[in-house]
Amino acid sequence: MIHFLLIDCPDEPGLVYRVTEVLYRHGLNVLRNGEFVDRHDQHFFMRTEFDGPCEPEALLQELRAALPPTARVRLRNDQPRRIVLLATKEHHCLSELLVRHFFGQLHAEVLAVISNHDTLRAITEKLGVPYHHLSAEGLSREAHEAAVLTQIEFYQPEFVVLARYMRILSSEFVAHFPERLINIHHSFLPAFIGASPYAQAYERGVKSIGATAHFVTDQLDQGPIIAQSVIPTDHTQSARDMAQAGRDVEKLTLARALTLVFREQVAVHRNRTIVFE
Amino acid sequence: MIHFLLIDCPDEPGLVYRVTEVLYRHGLNVLRNGEFVDRHDQHFFMRTEFDGPCEPEALLQELRAALPPTARVRLRNDQPRRIVLLATKEHHCLSELLVRHFFGQLHAEVLAVISNHDTLRAITEKLGVPYHHLSAEGLSREAHEAAVLTQIEFYQPEFVVLARYMRILSSEFVAHFPERLINIHHSFLPAFIGASPYAQAYERGVKSIGATAHFVTDQLDQGPIIAQSVIPTDHTQSARDMAQAGRDVEKLTLARALTLVFREQVAVHRNRTIVFE
Amino acid sequence: MIHFLLIDCPDEPGLVYRVTEVLYRHGLNVLRNGEFVDRHDQHFFMRTEFDGPCEPEALLQELRAALPPTARVRLRNDQPRRIVLLATKEHHCLSELLVRHFFGQLHAEVLAVISNHDTLRAITEKLGVPYHHLSAEGLSREAHEAAVLTQIEFYQPEFVVLARYMRILSSEFVAHFPERLINIHHSFLPAFIGASPYAQAYERGVKSIGATAHFVTDQLDQGPIIAQSVIPTDHTQSARDMAQAGRDVEKLTLARALTLVFREQVAVHRNRTIVFE
């Protein structure tokens, strides 16, 4: 079985040598290896993809012994991640993920879709995923978030993905999912933080629009960026035209970010991501 | 001789018909034609490139008679524009423009380079352009700007181009050059307004960096955007690496913007540009 | 109702004036207008999008009277086009089109999917479109094509789209659908014509891969190109990795090409397309 090993620790000489020594001694077949040293912080990052009969407990123990005491070591197999999707009314990101899931191309099992509207029930259920409509009407934000949280927790997902979920989440909600809550923002962050980024982009007269997939933190649109893409626009596009044109870049940017996260290609350090591609 | 005609006015039916009727009657050979209606403002824009024996006065008079009274009509021939470049220490944008100028590919005559440092004298003079070093040392901003302004006015340029000029200009200075002062900002505006955009980009952990060419107004980095481009970056690049990688996109974005402006392909309306490509 | 007018004819002075005069006289509201003159062939192209009460017969008659006798004039309203999709086993292009269709974003009514395999029945039927499995096993190419043709003709589509249909079509088949048969080829044509373009790309060691949407003619992969896109690749990608990475660019390139064609933004002239964007 294939495993992904993700390590980070303060940099010091010989780290690659020590890690690869352990893997070599265990007879593991390294498929891909990547290292990175953040010179600014003197911090070391390493990702290894290996095949072979792995005894996780023994391996982790030896790796920890070979590394500085503050090292973080993450070892996961390549089983699909368990995820829940949140959506509102726009279908493009949700459909993209559901279709990939339907054909086994998402590296994840979509356990359920939760939405504050009933609009996307048909596509979700046709593609074989349970749909929960939890309306926010007449509820306080706290009450609605509590309902959503209860529904999520029922499924015990590893990750929660905001596939154009149009409600701002409280810090309390976000705190349940550290580095496990992923959003797609429909602008090239940090440009156009907050609501209606395409309207802002139109108003400013920019010549490119974009999308940003990021981990959600308690600072709105300020979490670590996983992936970004842009496409050209021009004066002929209204804010509405931009929103239409932006759909494709949003859905692909989100799908790419999820692939990176689900295959343990993303480390987070000081609100920035190290992405092993 | 080739002429460029640029028209804008409130939209109403039959404008294209009326303009082309005048051109047809004058026996002019239309090479390219572009129209755009801003639906939001109900405002009409048209650019025409034509060849043939043109009597400017008569033509303008008839065009104005055919158009609404508030129409703006601009008619220019395709002679090179007269320009002055301002620079500081970084050479890449300046070199790009000087080399194009040297080979007659800038659609402009570079009358002079003015810099607050002496660093770029050699490349400028080798490529046949006068260089004026106007140091800001020991001078108030007002006094330095007055010196720069005097030197610019000596040349009577049509446009002034900031080719990585690293001083912030006062509103008074800017007011001398409405829609005639062009800057290259080394970020994808409106992200990272102000100083050290690459340092800001590194800190934020973005996955793309960019450049923005824009007309300068009295609002810092807020003027009408003419052209923007982005290139990918990642966690391996320090702020300094980004600055190096960004040079190429900066110089090409600025050169492209100038070509558009010098060939009358850019109209400005409510702090946005309409670009006829 | 919105109409699209597409005109082409040998160039001569005054054509824009004459066309806009007719439209103005009919009181039509021009939404967008585009003209292009191919200087090489001295051929004129014009596309107009207009709104208002249109009497097609009278309008066409007057336009033809105002234009050279060999002019081609095409007038269509903005009703969804009637189309049939052909596919084989790969789902990504088909799914993309079916999802857009499901949400009314394809500018077309998908009448049916026809495939030489049964693999994609589930996604097609779940998304509400009839699926016809016409196996080629044990049939001559002629016999299989005859069966496919009969099935297509049952639906009387305006366009037939090859959404990764993996069989080469005979000239006889192609001749039934002049400028009405659209294919997505998984390379940046004319590089890698024919079978297994990703294997060819891997072998050649290219640094970018791409996709090409084109009208099908009787010359394999030589028809007029409607849209092309590329994405970077590198030495780390096997032919199989490239094929996976290429899916997204294929499906978006095909979807974009169809939008252009269905909204009458594409004229064909001497095996090249003029695309009004």
Add this chain to the structure above:
Amino acid sequence: MIHFLLIDCPDEPGLVYRVTEVLYRHGLNVLRNGEFVDRHDQHFFMRTEFDGPCEPEALLQELRAALPPTARVRLRNDQPRRIVLLATKEHHCLSELLVRHFFGQLHAEVLAVISNHDTLRAITEKLGVPYHHLSAEGLSREAHEAAVLTQIEFYQPEFVVLARYMRILSSEFVAHFPERLINIHHSFLPAFIGASPYAQAYERGVKSIGATAHFVTDQLDQGPIIAQSVIPTDHTQSARDMAQAGRDVEKLTLARALTLVFREQVAVHRNRTIVFE
């Protein structure tokens, strides 16, 4: 002093471990490390950038002892490479390299420019580089190549760069510079091999044009590709317009390829490149 180490050999377990063990024992400070295994050929590639007091002979001896007998090991310091440029009449690639060289940003010392025309003498000499005009008029290809070769050999360069040199070189000439002769081809190879690629691109009606930097081998335009880029084009561009638009992508693609090669980031294997970025 910084050194670049480039290794390739048949893959086997423990290679990274063995190499990093040697470097660790020598007390060298690894700045960047990259590994790649070509699964198709079971071939291993590794590039390491390190700092520290290096004894090349001892280090190479120990590395060779630690590696399979057929391993290729290349160790170079980061001194500028010695290069000669060949050009014809078009300036854009040559100017780009000369300006970078003038400001010390090419990672190379340009020893001379050799051209079959005298057109580019001024820019070359102004930027401080000797210019040799070796006309081909009245000479056989053999005689002209012999003259060029003699001039090149006078300078003993490590690399020869064809900066839009418009003559086809014989296999005999090419054989003098294995993996040391770099060309920029003005198309997205393998599309439009041979002469006048922009004319071919116009004729075919492609929607993107590009540039390819590659090592020259005795097969015309078939050598290992180092870097490629594309830009969009459309029906409005004539072959001449494409050639103008293509200049920027050509010069940047060539400059990027040279940076990669000069910093030992490029390995060649079976006519493909492995590029460590």
